[in-house]
Amino acid sequence: MSLAHDLEALAVDIAQDAGELARTRRLEGVAIAATKSALADIVTLADREVEALIRARLAEARPEDGFLGEESGAERGSSEVTWVVDPIDGTVNYAYGSPQYAVSIAAVVGEPVAGRWEAISAAVYAPVSSELFRAARGGGAWLGEQRLTVNAEVSAAGGLLATGFGYDPATHAGDLARVARVMPMARDIRRGGAASLDFAYVASGRLDGYFERGLAPWDHAAGALLVTEAGGSFAFFPPPEGSDRPLTVASSPSIFERLVDAALDD
Template sequence: MSLARDLEALAIDIAQDAGALARMRRQEGVAIAATKSALADIVTLADREVEALIRARLAEARPEDGFLGEETGAERGTSDVTWVVDPIDGTVNYAYGMPQYAVSIAAVIGEPVAGQWEAISAAVYAPALGEVFHAARGAGAWLGDQQLAVNAEVTPAGGLLATGFGYDPATHAGDLARVARVMPMARDLRRGGSAALDLAYVAAGRLDGYFERGLAPWDHAAGALLVAEAGGECTFIAGDDTNPRPLIVASSPSIFERLLQLSLDD
């Protein structure tokens, strides 16, 4: 078995254990531990506990690897592999009792910086929904044992698209302007609240495309590999002086160029 497949299996196993812990803590009741970038950007005690579990399992199995987690930051390893982890993607959904949240784990090689790494393995587990999306570089994307493929064509009614909005109110005008530009090519728009699941849904053909500014590396590391391995296109555009918030666009190839152009700021 290749390294990518080995790491995929490890990511699946750990994601399922971590998801079971998240689901149990959700049933017990959620306690808010802190806010981050804005009052609406919350961290639960479960986020921290779940990330600690993932980090401990990875350190036991692969002590030489690096780690980049939402809650505990970055630590370089001595191998070429870094694990990029979001313990609970969709924390606000999680806190409100909505099922659209996920554990996202990706193994990447190269510089542990979004846009500079190559993702080789991924698992996105939705505990409340019982679904495990996973991929290894060159081996396809899967939901359980069902191979995934993006939608080859978009209906004449337009694409079913998804997006998200930043927590900082100052960014909302730009986000809404982006939606207004994209809507002429959309059949409808979804705002699920978990970037990892939105990307997994593009890979599964449940969405035709997804676009969002302002994601953190752990939000998209696993999902982007799912899209690529399902035959889709996914691009990361780093922030710059004009707009420091990075842009992610993912879709079926048939609409990718148009969605990308409309997602770019004027």
């Protein structure tokens, strides 16, 4: 078995355990631990506990690897592998009791910086639905035992697209302007609130495309591999000068160039 498949198996095992911990803590009640970039950008105690579980399990299995997590930061390892982790993607959904949240774990090689690494393994686990999306580079993307493929063609009515919005109110006008530019090619727009699942839904054909400015590395590391292994297209555009909000776009190849053109700022 290849390194990518070995790491995929490890990511799957840990993501499922972490997801069950998150689900259990949600049933017990959610406590807000802090806010981050803005008042609406929250961290729950469960985020921290779930990430600690993931980090401990990875350190036990592969102590030489690096780690980049949403809640506990980055630590370089001595191997070529870095694990990029979002313990609860969709924390606001989670806090409100919405089922749209997931554990996202990716193994990447190369420089542990978004846009410079190569993702080789991924697992995205949605605890409420018990759906497990997984991928290993060169081995395809899967939902359980079903191999995933993006939609080859998009309806004449337009693509079913998804996006998200930043927590900083100062970014909302730009985000809404982006949606306005994309709308002429859209059948409809969805805003799910968990980027890893939006990518997984593109990979599985539940969406035709997804675009968002301002995602963090752990938001797209696993999902991007799911999309590309399912035959889709993904692009990461570094933030413009004076901004910290990169643009990510993922879609069926049939609409990718049009979606990029519309989503990029003027």
